[in-house]
Amino acid sequence: MLAELDGDTILLHKGSLVGDKAEDRVFEQIGIRLSENDSPEYRAKIDCNQFSWQCQRSEASAWATEVFGPSPTVPQAVLAIPSPCGITGVGRIYGDWKSFSRRRRGYSLSAFELDLGVSLLVRVLNSYGVSTRISGHGGNSLGFRLYIEFDGEYALAIGQSLLEYLKSIGSVAVTQEWNTRGDIHECRWPISQGLPALVEVQNQARSLLDVRFVETVLECKSLALKTAIDQINRPSPALVREYFVANLTKNGTKPRPMVGVARILR
Secondary structure (H helix, E strand, O other), rough: OEEEEOOHHHHHHOHHHHHHHHHHHHHHHHOOEEOOOOOOOOEEEEEEEHHHHHHHHOOHHHHHHHOOOOOOOOOHHOOOOOOOOOEOOOOOOOOOOOHHHHHHOOOOOOOOOOOOHHHHHHHHHHHHHOOOEEEEEEEEEEEEEEEEEEOOOOHHHHHHHEEEEEEEHOOOOOOEEEEOOEEHHHHHHOOHOOOOHHHHHHHHHHHHHEHHHHHHHHHHHHHHHHHHHHHHHOHHHHHHHHHHHHHHHHHOOOOOOOOOOOHHHH
């Protein structure tokens, strides 16, 4: 869950509306009461002094004991609850070469359904033609992990290259891990980062809020596809990435954040 510990109180961060409601149902089922929080940064809080975890007769109590041993602390046990992931998907999955080569922009996703942790970056990446399938956060006993799953290996190649280009010119930090597992192509922020990952994600998104840089990147992408297709009918993601990075580096344009924001996020 998107949460942090403040003494004996667990503060819950806002996620997507759908994900938050699902998470609240989990708490309700195991007898954990949520309280309102005065800070707008958090959606609710849990006072761990309100109950004794060992007295909770639920599957979650047994699960926590299995993970932490016979005497887990109450905050540990609550944070370890396998809450529903806050995710948003497009409903359909394409991810093939045909879809990637013909689509200039990414899919249109509702900002009201996106998880707040990654919503801005997902919306901005779509404007650069980097389509995503699922995004949001997932958690375990150590905290939470933000993640974005791209719509295929070509989208991952462009998305990774774009963010690493920003890193190379000193615009932002890029510490996420890039993974490919079968048909899943994703980036995940190290779980050890905890909440500071939220700051990094927002900085990455804001650095891309430049409508002129969007057009530059789209032109570099189109040129990379044309050059690659001239060599082979269906080029590999690695070849597309090679030409895209070369074009972007040769162009040398740097983004100027917050230029034409409304046009990017419409």
